[in-house]
Amino acid sequence: EVQLxxxxxxxxxxxxxxxxxxxxxxxxxxxxxxxxxxxxxxxGLEWVANIKHDGSxxxxxxxxxxxxxVSRDNAKKSLYLQMNSLRAEDTAVYYCARGLVAVAAxxxxxxxxxLVTVSS
Amino acid sequence: xxxxxxxxxxxxxxxxxxxLSCRASxxxxxxxxxxxQKPGQAPxxxxxxxxxxxxxxxxxxxxxxxxxxxxxxxxxxxxEDFAVYYCQQRSNWPPTFGQGTKVEIK
Numbered sequence: 001e002v003q004l005x006x007x008x009x010x011x012x013x014x015x016x017x018x019x020x021x022x023x024x025x026x027x028x029x030x031x032x033x034x035x036x037x038x039x040x041x042x043x044g045l046e047w048v049a050n051i052k053h054d055g056s057x058x059x060x061x062x063x064x065x066x067x068x069x070v071s072r073d074n075a076k077k078s079l080y081l082q083m084n085s086l087r088a089e090d091t092a093v094y095y096c097a098r099g100l101v102a103v104a105a106x107x108x109x110x111x112x113x114x115l116v117t118v119s120s
Numbered sequence: 121x122x123x124x125x126x127x128x129x130x131x132x133x134x135x136x137x138x139x140l141s142c143r144a145s146x147x148x149x150x151x152x153x154x155x156x157q158k159p160g161q162a163p164x165x166x167x168x169x170x171x172x173x174x175x176x177x178x179x180x181x182x183x184x185x186x187x188x189x190x191x192x193x194x195x196x197x198x199x200e201d202f203a204v205y206y207c208q209q210r211s212n213w214p215p216t217f218g219q220g221t222k223v224e225i226k
Contacts, residue, residue: 045155045163045206045217061214095162105210106153108174110162 009114
């Protein structure tokens, strides 16, 4: 069974940092693109970042470029999102997601979500 | 690429046919997915590449379209189908979502 188990959310002050983790099981993690998608309270969905199966290609949406960094450790079957210089508008539920083999931007399986609240 | 979904809300009864629309600001070459989201849950992939049903998705969900115009049809609504539906394109970076269509019980 494919599982994505997230950890690392919480309350952080503006300008602070947080790292989200996503532990994968039930599939060959190193075969798949992985993504982060977020959803602000009461709002729609926004793509945040993609990372290729081997980490050789990484993409971040403009609104987080230079502040957030997606990474992965295939040996640990884990995906990460390092978030720095956090702003109030980054408050959202963050989801990790797995795509299809060789397809970057489809979310077939989703983590349970991690709430990140940026507030003083 | 901007995706515009219509209508914003669809009020229907169980057993009704639901037709949801997603229009892209430019051609997305059928690189369109549909997701269902219920309150407090992660989205669930229904359809990818315009018409391919994801694993385990019932046959009552059908995707169609090309170019800039796409449709998700639910042939006969079941009680568990009342939810918010999002379309998403992967033709250009960054992938973008529509604003959602809420299918509510009439």
